[in-house]
Amino acid sequence: MSEPQLRVVLAKLGFDGHDRGIKIVARILRDAGMEVIYLGLRQSYLNVVNAVEQEDADAVGLSMHNASHMTLAPKMVEALAAAGLDVPVIVGGIVPDEDVTELLEKGVAVVLGPGASAEQVAISVRDAVAAKA
Amino acid sequence: MSDPREEWQQAYDATTLREGPFDTMSGVPVDAVYGNAPYPGQYPYTRGLFAAGYRSRLWTMRMFAGFGTAEDTNARFKELLRAGGGGLSTAFDMPTLMGRDSDHEWALGEVGHCGVAVDTLADMEDLFADINLGSVSTSMTINGPAIMIMAMYIAVGEKTGVDRSALAGTIQNDILKEYQAQKEYIFPPRPSMRLITDMMKFTSAEMPKWHPVSISGYHIREAGSTAAQELAFTLSNGFAYVEAALAAGLDIDDFAPRLSFFFNSHSDFFEEIGKFRAARRIWARWMKERYGATSERSMRLKFHTQTAGVSLTAQQAEINIGRVAIQALAGALGGTQSLHTDAYDEAMALPTEDAARIALRTQQIVAHETGVTNVVDPLGGAPYVEWMTDEMERQAEEIFAHLLDIGNDSILEGAYAGIDNGYYMGEIADAAYRFEREVNSGQRIIVGVNDFTEGDDGQRNLLRIGAEVEEYQLKRLADVKQRRNSDAVTASLTRLASEAADPEVNLMPTMIEAVKEFATEGEIVATLEGVFGTYVEKAVI
Amino acid sequence: MSLHGKNQRGQNLRELSAEAIFSLALDGELRALGRLITFIERDSDEAEVISELAHARAGNAHVIGITGAPGSGKSTLTGQLVALLNQKHPRAAVLAVDPSSPLTGGAILGDRVRMEDVASPETFIRSMATRGHQGGLALAVPGVVRVLDAMGYNPIIIETVGVGQVEVDIAGTADTTVVVATPGMGDAVQANKAGLLELADLFVVNKADRPGANDVRRDLDHMLDLSHTTGQDQRTGMRPEIVMTAALTGQGAADMWAAIERHRDAITANGQIDERRASRDLEEVRNRVMAVIERRVDDLLSEHGTTGALKAVRDREMAPSVAAREITNTRFG
Numbered sequence A: 001m002s003e004p005q006l007r008v009v010l011a012k013l014g015f016d017g018h019d020r021g022i023k024i025v026a027r028i029l030r031d032a033g034m035e036v037i038y039l040g041l042r043q044s045y046l047n048v049v050n051a052v053e054q055e056d057a058d059a060v061g062l063s064m065h066n067a068s069h070m071t072l073a074p075k076m077v078e079a080l081a082a083a084g085l086d087v088p089v090i091v092g093g094i095v096p097d098e099d100v101t102e103l104l105e106k107g108v109a110v111v112l113g114p115g116a117s118a119e120q121v122a123i124s125v126r127d128a129v130a131a132k133a
Numbered sequence B: 001m002s003d004p005r006e007e008w009q010q011a012y013d014a015t016t017l018r019e020g021p022f023d024t025m026s027g028v029p030v031d032a033v034y035g036n037a038p039y040p041g042q043y044p045y046t047r048g049l050f051a052a053g054y055r056s057r058l059w060t061m062r063m064f065a066g067f068g069t070a071e072d073t074n075a076r077f078k079e080l081l082r083a084g085g086g087g088l089s090t091a092f093d094m095p096t097l098m099g100r101d102s103d104h105e106w107a108l109g110e111v112g113h114c115g116v117a118v119d120t121l122a123d124m125e126d127l128f129a130d131i132n133l134g135s136v137s138t139s140m141t142i143n144g145p146a147i148m149i150m151a152m153y154i155a156v157g158e159k160t161g162v163d164r165s166a167l168a169g170t171i172q173n174d175i176l177k178e179y180q181a182q183k184e185y186i187f188p189p190r191p192s193m194r195l196i197t198d199m200m201k202f203t204s205a206e207m208p209k210w211h212p213v214s215i216s217g218y219h220i221r222e223a224g225s226t227a228a229q230e231l232a233f234t235l236s237n238g239f240a241y242v243e244a245a246l247a248a249g250l251d252i253d254d255f256a257p258r259l260s261f262f263f264n265s266h267s268d269f270f271e272e273i274g275k276f277r278a279a280r281r282i283w284a285r286w287m288k289e290r291y292g293a294t295s296e297r298s299m300r301l302k303f304h305t306q307t308a309g310v311s312l313t314a315q316q317a318e319i320n321i322g323r324v325a326i327q328a329l330a331g332a333l334g335g336t337q338s339l340h341t342d343a344y345d346e347a348m349a350l351p352t353e354d355a356a357r358i359a360l361r362t363q364q365i366v367a368h369e370t371g372v373t374n375v376v377d378p379l380g381g382a383p384y385v386e387w388m389t390d391e392m393e394r395q396a397e398e399i400f401a402h403l404l405d406i407g408n409d410s411i412l413e414g415a416y417a418g419i420d421n422g423y424y425m426g427e428i429a430d431a432a433y434r435f436e437r438e439v440n441s442g443q444r445i446i447v448g449v450n451d452f453t454e455g456d457d458g459q460r461n462l463l464r465i466g467a468e469v470e471e472y473q474l475k476r477l478a479d480v481k482q483r484r485n486s487d488a489v490t491a492s493l494t495r496l497a498s499e500a501a502d503p504e505v506n507l508m509p510t511m512i513e514a515v516k517e518f519a520t521e522g523e524i525v526a527t528l529e530g531v532f533g534t535y536v537e538k539a540v541i
Numbered sequence C: 001m002s003l004h005g006k007n008q009r010g011q012n013l014r015e016l017s018a019e020a021i022f023s024l025a026l027d028g029e030l031r032a033l034g035r036l037i038t039f040i041e042r043d044s045d046e047a048e049v050i051s052e053l054a055h056a057r058a059g060n061a062h063v064i065g066i067t068g069a070p071g072s073g074k075s076t077l078t079g080q081l082v083a084l085l086n087q088k089h090p091r092a093a094v095l096a097v098d099p100s101s102p103l104t105g106g107a108i109l110g111d112r113v114r115m116e117d118v119a120s121p122e123t124f125i126r127s128m129a130t131r132g133h134q135g136g137l138a139l140a141v142p143g144v145v146r147v148l149d150a151m152g153y154n155p156i157i158i159e160t161v162g163v164g165q166v167e168v169d170i171a172g173t174a175d176t177t178v179v180v181a182t183p184g185m186g187d188a189v190q191a192n193k194a195g196l197l198e199l200a201d202l203f204v205v206n207k208a209d210r211p212g213a214n215d216v217r218r219d220l221d222h223m224l225d226l227s228h229t230t231g232q233d234q235r236t237g238m239r240p241e242i243v244m245t246a247a248l249t250g251q252g253a254a255d256m257w258a259a260i261e262r263h264r265d266a267i268t269a270n271g272q273i274d275e276r277r278a279s280r281d282l283e284e285v286r287n288r289v290m291a292v293i294e295r296r297v298d299d300l301l302s303e304h305g306t307t308g309a310l311k312a313v314r315d316r317e318m319a320p321s322v323a324a325r326e327i328t329n330t331r332f333g
């Protein structure tokens, strides 16, 4: 077998129901040869932590389109760390430029803007995973 | 009299017109209509609902906004009313839309954000304080918990001495598109439809000025559908509500005139115009032929339009103004009854005041400077436009046929089946992915995104909601809970649960009782979830 | 959780041996168990050690296969079952198998969501993609089941889509195989065609809230009557039961579990269960040997490359059967 297959948990936290983007990302990652554990809408931190543990995922992708990204994303990073899970958290969706630095400081591995191409999405996931290895 | 042209002329002559002149910028006088029958105002209304179109009345420039506390919004409402507006448009924040209270764990960071927070009747009283509900028309954009919000509105009226029969307005209450696209659902589809049927029955009997459902394609398109899918899913949802109402024993000509629609206007100009024209034609035909409507009012599809939020780019945001102008023009040429134009900075956050003003000015330019309002359906008869209209209708009819097929000849059952087997979500996801791939490969150019990208300075002022709103709302909720009679709350919730279990009972009266006891939205939702269950969607990717 | 487990918390699993990870998993650390399964799935170097460790502890779990057409409600039913078992068997495990994309090797695994909210916190759910080589799946699944069994999970439910022979076979090797049918689309007939009929120890007619559920039940009954064994499972002498469920509301889930238990008790009483398990192990041995041989055959043929017998076949100078005999004679003769 060649390169081991990456496994990525994709989720949306909280109330946010905009799932156009996360579904597109799911397909992009699948088409880049990854296995996507798709949790979808309205997930709790615990659901994501459980999924990462049980599925032995290599990365977590969060899609965020509401005001609460500054609250939810750092909390997700904390919840994973508290469970001893050293996996990168990648945030995509609508995040104003001025929030990016703070998110990165709070442990988010990558923030993908709305203009990210399919290649950029797949590469950032690979790179973020490689950076943890 | 059978000459359509003459008929049109008569109808036109009988209409009170706006003040003219109806001529071009250079002073050339123009007729109100050109081309062939059927003319505007004539069945199946492809060319418009009324003979004189915008010559009699421009579309309503409705701007939907609102955030912060109920008191903030109330202040804005009063300003609007002072400025001569008679319509109040209410947006609710995310927790309210999801039927959860402001102290729910996920509400953090969302309270008062994209709309006003309503937990209990007390918030609703603040929202409409010192406003005579008997003299305004209120539009409320809410779906899953619509019945609770509606009950609160009725209760506010009652407490201020306005009988429910005098209340006028619209509640979106279109739950089907929530499962299909917007995903702000709470209960499973069938019990949700029961709530809507209860509301349709209640308003039919007691609230003659109320529109209990506004069928919305906007969100279907935003989720990534094609224009034809938006058209077909929306109209078929309309048919589904009609079938539910008929099954509940309502008369079609009683309630069909009270249905209204809400569409998206995207950037492919002629496709959008064809879509709007086809929508009127399809609705008229189906109402008459399939559902046996006899009143013209039942056959006339009225719609509100909003420019496409998804088309706004974060890159070089200012150029969104150009997109919005073109989309607004398509809405006008399609004959919309009202229009909301998006602010150019909405891709990243809430619109700033400046951007919202520019958006309003943009549609004013379309209305007053372009001359498109002088002629009714000015594009009618153009081969491409007529072809596109037919093509939109053809694609929509294919989708209706599929729904009838999976629904054993019922559109309502077809809608349930399509939600259940992931049909809608799959179609929308496929369309969204196809578009994304085309943009990605550069096959389809989006200005500022995959071509013409230089010139973005990235500096933008973003509007943010302070944390004070959240703190205020949490305190308010705690206060109300402290003050209310908790035994009475429990009793009303218990009654609600037992009535919910009996599909023969109309929940509306007890709902009104419960909100009057200050039961919170979250408590009512939890009570109903205990009976109806909570919907978890099957992820279709 | 033991102190030992706590101390290791946050420790990088990459720095630990397979044995160490195994004992962490035994201590209840889920990420360690998650990693063990990854090793098995990849058939990496650690897999054999892990299997050996697991084998010594396995053999207690009741393995249930659930298969049926896409969208028939397998995941929802599994969720309901697991929710029902929260009290009696809180430590259930679910293995949800979905196809990989044949083009890219990627996959979207979406079964988990339908179960996570109803399952007890101790339920373990793992999604697995078929990963191209379907033979690989046939090897991986028993391996993963063994590890879950060793960790004390019971029952273990395997969900596979009832299309494709390997998926069907996998469900078929369970102690109890449940075939899910739904109203509409001639499901019973489809089940017959896909060979699911012979496989089933139990039929569930799901979506019983829909019109036509009774027709499916009748069709199934009828087909069981017609089948050459007159509806009796040759292995057990039992006629599969038919249970009606509406998984969305949980209706019938208790009946379904009762029927599963009845089946398990029956095959335990008549010794079938041991026979099934033995033949499952033997089958795994056979599959593993086959996999090795297949790989060798591939190597052998690529050795021959474009010369010799293969070239002759390509040039239409030799019949394939003759070439095959020539190669086997020289190599295995």
Ligand SMILES: Nc1nc2c(ncn2[C@@H]2O[C@H](COP(=O)(O)OP(=O)(O)OP(=O)(O)O)[C@@H](O)[C@H]2O)c(=O)[nH]1
Residues within 6 Å of the ligand: B419, B420, B421, B422, B537, B538, C069, C070, C071, C072, C073, C074, C075, C076, C077, C111, C114, C161, C206, C207, C208, C209, C210, C245, C246, C247, C248, C249
């Ligand atoms: N009406 C009705 N719908 C059901 C029932 N059980 C499941 N569903 C719906 O059927 C759809 C498919 O359910 P799943 O549990 O994902 O089916 P599945 O067999 O696991 O699907 P795949 O894993 O994709 O093959 C979902 O929309 C469920 O909500 C039921 O008893 N009645």
Ligand SMILES: [Mg+2]
Residues within 6 Å of the ligand: C074, C075, C076, C111, C159
């Ligand atoms: Mg499934």
